[in-house]
Amino acid sequence: MRLRLADEQDVMFISSLSTSSDDSLLPGGMLSSYIDQRRLHLIVEDDQPIGFLCESIVLDEAELLQIVIDNEFRKHGYAKQALDCWHDYLVIRKVVNVFLEVREGNIPAIRLYDKLGYKNIGVRKNYYILAGKKYHAVMMKKSLVQLP
Numbered sequence: 508m509r510l511r512l513a514d515e516q517d518v519m520f521i522s523s524l525s526t527s528s529d530d531s532l533l534p535g536g537m538l539s540s541y542i543d544q545r546r547l548h549l550i551v552e553d554d555q556p557i558g559f560l561c562e563s564i565v566l567d568e569a570e571l572l573q574i575v576i577d578n579e580f581r582k583h584g585y586a587k588q589a590l591d592c593w594h595d596y597l598v599i600r601k602v603v604n605v606f607l608e609v610r611e612g613n614i615p616a617i618r619l620y621d622k623l624g625y626k627n628i629g630v631r632k633n634y635y636i637l638a639g640k641k642y643h644a645v646m647m648k649k650s651l652v653q654l655p
Contacts, residue, residue: 508588510596513547513559515539521547521559524575550576550589560589569597571607590623594651603652610635611643625649 513521518538541547541561550558558576562569571593576585597605608631609616625647634644 508550508552508557508585508592510548510560510589510592511551512545513542513549515542517547517549517556517559518542520556521549524559524577525573527578546572548589548593550574550585552580552585557585558589560593562593564597564600564602567601567603569600569602569605571605586619587623590619594623594649598651603650605649605651607647608634608644609647610637611645617645620647620649623649 521538538547546562546564548560548562549556550560556577557580558574560574561572563572564570571590574586574589576589594605605625607620607625609620611630626649627645628648629646631644631646633641635642
């Protein structure tokens with residue numbers, strides 16, 4: 508499994524995957540902009556795209572905006588592998604802290620982030636609205652710098 512920067516040829520796959528996922532909030536009209544800004548990575552297994560990761564990096568902080576794995580490839584550890592690769596990339600970019608928000612109740616994602624060392628730092632009440640229902644966002648943070 509590897510990450511590679513997405514390009515315009517990947518827009519159809521990413522758009523289709525994003526629309527099929529209940530947890531994707533990536534606006535389709537912004538895909539080209541994210542690609543131009545080098546903020547969108549394709550998750551690839553054996554030269555086949557299986558997901559995507561969208562990020563924002565400012566100075567020494569990064570935010571995971573979205574990670575989505577195709578349903579066919581879920582529960583095989585690809586999200587963890589992709590995040591491990593991304594964290595390695597962030598260390599090279601001299602990122603110190605990584606932030607994310609996850610929908611309260613998305614237990615598999617929260618367990619994954621816990622396993623990867625993310626810590627709960629707060630809640631944004633009624634942050635997500637999916638199918639007319641409001642959900643809180645759990646805010647999480649991971650430090651990439653190991654203190655001596």
